[in-house]
Amino acid sequence: MALVKVYITLKPTLLDAQGRVVQNALASMGYDGVKQVRVGKYLEMQLDGEGDTLRKQVAEMCDRLLANPVIENYRFEVGE
Amino acid sequence: MKFGVVRFPGSNCDQDAYYVLRDVLNVPVEYIWHADTDVRSYDCIVLPGGFSYGDYLRTGAIARFAPVMDSIRAHAERGKFLIGICNGFQVLCEAHLLPGALVRNVGLKFICRQVHLRVENAGTPWTTDARTERPLRIPIAHGEGCYVADADTLAELHAGGRIVFRYCDAEGHPTSDSNPNGSVENIAGIANASFNVLGMMPHPERASERLLGSDDGRGIFASVIKRIARS
Numbered sequence: 001m002a003l004v005k006v007y008i009t010l011k012p013t014l015l016d017a018q019g020r021v022v023q024n025a026l027a028s029m030g031y032d033g034v035k036q037v038r039v040g041k042y043l044e045m046q047l048d049g050e051g052d053t054l055r056k057q058v059a060e061m062c063d064r065l066l067a068n069p070v071i072e073n074y075r076f077e078v079g080e
Numbered sequence: 081m082k083f084g085v086v087r088f089p090g091s092n093c094d095q096d097a098y099y100v101l102r103d104v105l106n107v108p109v110e111y112i113w114h115a116d117t118d119v120r121s122y123d124c125i126v127l128p129g130g131f132s133y134g135d136y137l138r139t140g141a142i143a144r145f146a147p148v149m150d151s152i153r154a155h156a157e158r159g160k161f162l163i164g165i166c167n168g169f170q171v172l173c174e175a176h177l178l179p180g181a182l183v184r185n186v187g188l189k190f191i192c193r194q195v196h197l198r199v200e201n202a203g204t205p206w207t208t209d210a211r212t213e214r215p216l217r218i219p220i221a222h223g224e225g226c227y228v229a230d231a232d233t234l235a236e237l238h239a240g241g242r243i244v245f246r247y248c249d250a251e252g253h254p255t256s257d258s259n260p261n262g263s264v265e266n267i268a269g270i271a272n273a274s275f276n277v278l279g280m281m282p283h284p285e286r287a288s289e290r291l292l293g294s295d296d297g298r299g300i301f302a303s304v305i306k307r308i309a310r311s
Contacts, residue, residue, distance in 0.1 A: 010183075013230075014228060015186065017186050017187070017188050017262070018184060065137070065145070066137070068138055068141065068174065068181055070173075070180065070181040070228075070229075070230075071183060071228060
């Protein structure tokens with residue numbers, strides 16, 4: 001059993017309206033050093049398998065469902 | 081001639097579309113359940129608005145893998161008509177039946193109000209009967225209606241005349257003030273390369289009777305009905 005952590009982020013070319021609001025909120029709280037905030041998604045999956053087969057399967061899941069390659073990038077980590 | 085309106089778990093504009101087709105435009109229409117796998121008897125299929133599968137993960141992302149979607153893809157590939165309205169447009173983009181994607185409105189708010197639309201291409205099967213002497217008044221109701229596409233996709237849309245509707249002001253100018261959600265180039269609706277698939281965020285089924293404030297949406301259904309009747 002592997003624990004896979006998937007990080008999904010909006011492509012840098014896209015305006016992140018949520019991130020901008022969070023950034024403004026932080027600024028209004030007095031954190032004036034915040035230059036940019038991007039809001040993404042984080043998923044944890046427990047699944048069978050290991051090695052390259054597992055990595056290939058997770059990449060396929062990301063390409064087909066978990067991320068939309070038109071607007072998002074993803075990366076993942078495989079752990080125990 | 082037969083229309084079909086797909087019902088996903090969470091669809092909520094299915095009855096409006098069904099009612100307008102049956103009672104306002106007087107064409108045969110049936111519901112299509114999301115688990116059905118044969119849609120060959122339909123000439124035109126409507127993917128209605130709503131919150132299919134709770135909008136979980138991304139709008140339209142789960143609906144794209146509903147059992148009915150393989151047969152709907154085949155329906156579109158056979159050149160039959162398919163319209164996605166609001167959540168239906170989101171599903172079509174997720175299914176790559178239309179290019180680009182719909183993301184969170186720039187102002188982050190869910191917006192439910194009348195907008196003006198300019199018909200950019202009056203020669204599509206969906207717009208031959210749509211009014212063009214003034215902008216259409218059709219409501220929007222969405223939180224994720226900001227259309228985005230990369231430069232290559234936009235160039236393809238332009239070259240093919242595939243931008244069908246743009247948000248505009250009452251005089252028909254697509255200004256930034258009249259863009260409710262931040263969509264690139266004020267895009268409100270696009271078609272595929274062969275124009276049998278249309279996606280639009282505004283709701284023509286909510287603007288098909290004068291009693292409801294506008295019947296400008298009716299021309300969109302009337303156009304495709306005429307096209308099917310001719311073929």
